[in-house]
Amino acid sequence: MHLLLIEDDLELGRALHAALKVEHFTTEWVRLAKDAPHTIDGARVDAVLLDLTLPDGSGMDLLRRWRRAGVKVPIIVITARSALDDRLAGLDNGADDFVIKPFETAELVSRIRAVVRRSARQASARWTVGALEIEPGRREAWLDGQALSLSPREFQLVMELAREPGSVVAKDVLSMRLEPLGEPVDFAAIEVHVSNLRKKIGAQRVRTVRGIGYLLEP
Structure with missing residues (x-):
């Protein structure tokens, strides 16, 4: 599976890139909102991992823009913002899942597989x-x-x-x-x-x- 990772933290981004490679994911990693694609081709990207707090903008704005443009690719928000209002806003604006930092890589991988499975209309892990x-x-x-x-x-x-x-x-x-x-x-x-x-x-x-x-x- 091929993922788009939008995460400004250099240490976390490197760790995720390496960990996901071990799990047989390929990853395109960008650190700024301006470097994120204007739209996402679902034929090329299986899922997006999106940080909400970026140095030059808001991940929430990216999420809204993509959903308004009709992007159907699964999007998982990864953020340190754990307030209920933030979680509700992310889900209401089109996020498929919401993962709070810090998290275990195994849990993130499981959640990626779950949202991709749902997007492929598969009911179970098999x-x-x-x-x-x-x-x-x-x-x-x-x-x-x-x-x-x-x-x-x-x-x-x-x-x-x-x-x-x-x-x-x-x-x-x-x-x-x-x-x-x-x-x-x-x-x-x-x-x-x-x-x-x-x-x-x-x-x-x-x-x-x-x-x-x-x-x-x-």
Whole structure:
């Protein structure tokens, strides 16, 4: 999963970036409100971690702007402001969750997975797409109840396709998301991973949409 982290604290930002990488998240990190994107492409970003107090502006203003623009990407507020009014304002303005600093990384990771799961319309920690089951937290998958032996890249590939089963995921999006450091993987490598995945889950389950990308059949 790819996250947008907006956090001005240098020490916390570095710690989160490192901890999330261990959990197989890629992270784009900015420290100022002015460096935050005007809008967010849900095809590229799975969730946003948003600090409310930034040196050059308010995270709450960013939250309002994105929701008014129709951004549907899950947004988790991370802040030291623990007053009830602040929590209510964050949720009322469109935050999907509200995490008070200091927090445990394990809890934050669990909350990220929960909001992404809800956005993917999955009811439990084990995602279901037809006969295919995926458990992101354990990085395990099953087909017709039988465990699959997937490489890290194959698992990440099926996860990205499963976020929107029946919808095309562009090659350039997969290119970015398949590399833990956020550096693009070339299209030829993607084709190899897709070919290997098809051998394990069935060629009919991953459809090529010529000139665009791939689709996981629900």
